[in-house]
Amino acid sequence: MHNRPRRNRKSAALRSLVRETRLEVSQLIYPLFLLEAKKANNPILSLPGQSQLGLEDLLQEVETSMNLGIESFVLFPAVENKHKDKTATYSYTADNFYLKTIREVKKRFPECVLMSDVAMDPYSSDGHDGYVDNNGKIDNDRTLPILAKMALAQAEAGIDILGPSDMMDGRVGYLREALDEKGYTGVSIMSYTAKYASAFYGPFRDALDSAPKGGDKKTYQMDFSNKREALREAMLDEDEGADMLMVKPALCYLDIINDLKTFSHLPIAAYNVSGEYAMVKAAGARGWINETAAMEEMLLSIRRAGADIILTYFAKDFASLKK
Numbered sequence: 097m098h099n100r101p102r103r104n105r106k107s108a109a110l111r112s113l114v115r116e117t118r119l120e121v122s123q124l125i126y127p128l129f130l131l132e133a134k135k136a137n138n139p140i141l142s143l144p145g146q147s148q149l150g151l152e153d154l155l156q157e158v159e160t161s162m163n164l165g166i167e168s169f170v171l172f173p174a175v176e177n178k179h180k181d182k183t184a185t186y187s188y189t190a191d192n193f194y195l196k197t198i199r200e201v202k203k204r205f206p207e208c209v210l211m212s213d214v215a216m217d218p219y220s221s222d223g224h225d226g227y228v229d230n231n232g233k234i235d236n237d238r239t240l241p242i243l244a245k246m247a248l249a250q251a252e253a254g255i256d257i258l259g260p261s262d263m264m265d266g267r268v269g270y271l272r273e274a275l276d277e278k279g280y281t282g283v284s285i286m287s288y289t290a291k292y293a294s295a296f297y298g299p300f301r302d303a304l305d306s307a308p309k310g311g312d313k314k315t316y317q318m319d320f321s322n323k324r325e326a327l328r329e330a331m332l333d334e335d336e337g338a339d340m341l342m343v344k345p346a347l348c349y350l351d352i353i354n355d356l357k358t359f360s361h362l363p364i365a366a367y368n369v370s371g372e373y374a375m376v377k378a379a380g381a382r383g384w385i386n387e388t389a390a391m392e393e394m395l396l397s398i399r400r401a402g403a404d405i406i407l408t409y410f411a412k413d414f415a416s417l418k419k
């Protein structure tokens with residue numbers, strides 16, 4: 097036998113020498129949940145280790161994370177029911193707590209990268225990402241101006257990257273035009289390009305109390321049987337001016353991540369979503385799997401598939417491991 101692949105695996109140092117994929121902490125985006133309060137830390141039961149945070153607690157969490165080398169964050173608001181309505185008015189109400197938090201984080205930590213969520217669901221009394229008409233249908237074109245108002249308010253507050261997560265047609269181009277018209281040419285868009293109608297968003301909807309009041313999200317989020325359709329979405333997002341493309345969830349969609357990486361020249365992100373995190377945490381807590389090893393294997397597989405950026409609730413756990 098001249099060829100013995102095992103020779104390249106004989107020690108930790110040699111394995112490290114021939115390692116094909118690495119993941120750096122600076123490639124992670126850490127999702128944080130906020131609520132309207134100065135001080136608050138309400139643990140989210142279905143997302144062990146994550147909490148809804150008041151402003152001061154959130155600033156503290158950003159500081160702790162930055163000390164671990166995490167530089168990028170995405171913010172999601174838990175909005176009280178009294179602020180929710182059919183047209184998500186609160187999302188662009190001047191100085192709402194989400195916009196105030198963006199301002200505060202950028203003031204305290206100007207060097208961090210801050211990403212927002214652009215979608216109606218946290219603010220909508222219907223719990224949908226788009227505007228629900230009187231027949232219960234999601235009206236794509238009535239949603240776009242609402243998203244644009246939300247995006248402009250976030251841009252004005254100082255956001256670095258907008259994250260449209262709603263899957264309405266034409267929204268990337270619509271937002272780009274609205275931003276440019278108002279002079280926000282430097283604000284980036286990371287499009288949720290291939291966001292699938294997934295069972296893995298459960299804990300996130302608990303965290304924000306944002307589950308749809310009626311129906312499901314299948315008329316806008318993608319069918320998980322489809323692959324070529326993701327390339328069509330990617331082509332449109334590129335044409336419309338997206339700066340980065342995202343696949344979501346990550347683990348059941350490694351093939352899609354790989355396709356987009358091959359097809360596009362834009363940076364590719366993957367969202368390691370709440371259900372993917374919760375499964376590992378739950379099995380780990382019972383001693384059924386080694387949580388840390390499973391986390392590393394998961395994150396590296398997402399990277400190996402082609403993701404340049406990973407949004408993950410594991411950001412702090414992974415960063416602590418690498419410290």
Ligand code: PBG
Binds near residue numbers: 217225296298368371
């Ligand atoms: C909704 C949104 C969702 C997530 C991010 N933005 C959930 C949904 O589409 O219902 C899910 C993130 C996660 O599960 O971690 N705009």
